[in-house]
Amino acid sequence: xxxxxISLLLLLACNGGDPGDTDASSTSSTTGSTPSxxxxxxxxxxxxxxxxxxxxxxxxxxxxxxxxxxxxxxxxPTTTTTTDDSTTGEPxxxxxxxxxxxxxxxxxxxxxxxxxxxxxxxxxxGTDVHASLDDNGRWFTVVVDGVVQPPLMTQPGAQTYPLxxxxxxGEHTVELYRRTEGxxxxxxxLGFEVTGELLSPPPVTRRIQVIGDSISCGYGNEGVSPCSxxxxxxxxxxxxxxxxxxxxxxxxxxxxWSGKGMVNNYGDDVFEPMxxxxxxxxxxxxxxxxxxxxxxPDVVVINLGTNDFSTDKDxxxxxxxxxxxAFLTHLRDVYPDAFILPVAPLxxxxxxxxxxxxxxxxxxxxxxxxxxxxxxxxxxxxxxGWGCDGHPSVATHEAMAQNLTDALSLHVGW
Numbered sequence: 107x108x109x110x111x112i113s114l115l116l117l118l119a120c121n122g123g124d125p126g127d128t129d130a131s132s133t134s135s136t137t138g139s140t141p142s143x144x145x146x147x148x149x150x151x152x153x154x155x156x157x158x159x160x161x162x163x164x165x166x167x168x169x170x171x172x173x174x175x176x177x178x179x180x181x182x183p184t185t186t187t188t189t190d191d192s193t194t195g196e197p198x199x200x201x202x203x204x205x206x207x208x209x210x211x212x213x214x215x216x217x218x219x220x221x222x223x224x225x226x227x228x229x230x231x232g233t234d235v236h237a238s239l240d241d242n243g244r245w246f247t248v249v250v251d252g253v254v255q256p257p258l259m260t261q262p263g264a265q266t267y268p269l270x271x272x273x274x275x276g277e278h279t280v281e282l283y284r285r286t287e288g289x290x291x292x293x294x295x296l297g298f299e300v301t302g303e304l305l306s307p308p309p310v311t312r313r314i315q316v317i318g319d320s321i322s323c324g325y326g327n328e329g330v331s332p333c334s335x336x337x338x339x340x341x342x343x344x345x346x347x348x349x350x351x352x353x354x355x356x357x358x359x360x361x362x363w364s365g366k367g368m369v370n371n372y373g374d375d376v377f378e379p380m381x382x383x384x385x386x387x388x389x390x391x392x393x394x395x396x397x398x399x400x401x402x403p404d405v406v407v408i409n410l411g412t413n414d415f416s417t418d419k420d421x422x423x424x425x426x427x428x429x430x431x432a433f434l435t436h437l438r439d440v441y442p443d444a445f446i447l448p449v450a451p452l453x454x455x456x457x458x459x460x461x462x463x464x465x466x467x468x469x470x471x472x473x474x475x476x477x478x479x480x481x482x483x484x485x486x487x488x489x490x491g492w493g494c495d496g497h498p499s500v501a502t503h504e505a506m507a508q509n510l511t512d513a514l515s516l517h518v519g520w
Contacts, residue, residue: 199306201306202307203228204228204310205295206227207359208361208396218292218293218294218388219388220288221287221362224284225246228304229307231276231278232275232303234300234301235298235301236298239260239265240293241265243262243290246283247284248282250280257285264296279307286337287323287364312354314347314351314407315403316407317361317384318409319380319410320362321409321412321452321498323363325495327341327499328493330493334495346510350510356405370419370421374417384433404444407449408437412451412452426461430448434480446481447483450483450486485510487509
């Protein structure tokens with residue numbers, strides 16, 4: 107009989123804080139960016155829970171005043187039995203951490219991730235959650251029971267950060283999402299420490315993938331023009347894709363990199379446009395190939411083209427359209443059941459009209475090949491303020507998210 111083992115330890119709680127996000131609210135929980143680097147391993151209780159037909163054995167090393175369940179990686183699904191969720195019919199995950207976005211878990215004690223919006227979600231019965239990360243100067247959104255907390259900025263090296271401390275005893279959900287895009291390097295998740303008992307995470311019933319450039323990353327969306335980009339002003343959680351995904355109850359995977367295009371990158375750079383890096387697990391690591399079978403989206407949104415046409419040396423139609431068709435074909439090969447939505451890039455005037463025609467031509471060619479689950483939509487919105495370097499503000503992202511939500515309702519019935 108295979109068993110699920112969870113080590114329990116006493117953790118020194120610590121508190122800290124950074125100035126809050128503009129969307130943060132005060133709650134009974136506390137979060138912050140101040141790391142805790144010490145944890146007591148004295149006075150621990152070691153508990154091993156077995157399957158239903160085996161007894162539960164408990165060995166107490168010393169009296170305890172609190173217990174913390176430490177989870178350092180994904181739980182092996184063979185160690186416990188899954189059940190169907192009574193509401194959705196989706197298989198329920200075993201108790202453990204649910205990782206969001208592409209991640210390398212070849213070492214379960216050091217989960218590597220880097221794309222925008224990657225992170226983790228956990229549900230537990232208890233009071234506190236800490237995350238152990240090996241990172242450096244990247245920003246994260248923390249959400250406790252649906253309420254956005256002050257942002258977390260990581261410090262160099264392996265550190266332990268409080269995500270939620272002093273919650274009322276009971277069931278809670280904590281989410282951690284990277285705000286900073288993949289070009290800034292890798293985040294390594296060393297584990298989570300939960301004061302209480304891990305529960306099965308909420309079921310995932312809808313899945314969206316967004317493929318794009320700086321707009322999809324949230325480049326400068328929290329800045330107020332005039333301003334220059336900084337990691338602090340980039341917030342993927344407040345992008346059109348993330349807002350729309352939350353509005354329809356979908357999990358989001360974002361594969362986006364500032365400056366990337368379909369053929370040309372920003373400024374006529376042609377080194378590794380998005381189709382050449384799309385299949386990576388880690389954004390900046392060409393040696394990491396993502397297994398698309400691990401996560402199949404219901405909808406794929408493609409927002410590329412702004413950088414292709416960013417200068418006077420625009421790609422010709424006979425270069426751009428075949429490249430777009432080839433990418434659509436690749437997406438259909440790896441996601442046979444997804445609905446694919448190419449969206450209009452952020453362009454203006456006659457150029458916007460021209461590129462719209464290019465995208466419709468690419469969609470028409472896929473229809474002619476028998477793939478009818480592809481449609482062109484324009485989700486751009488009138489600018490409502492600007493972020494840094496001419497990028498959409500959060501308010502503009504919100505309007506784009508509403509347009510995307512309307513398109514999802516039209517094409518897939520969400």
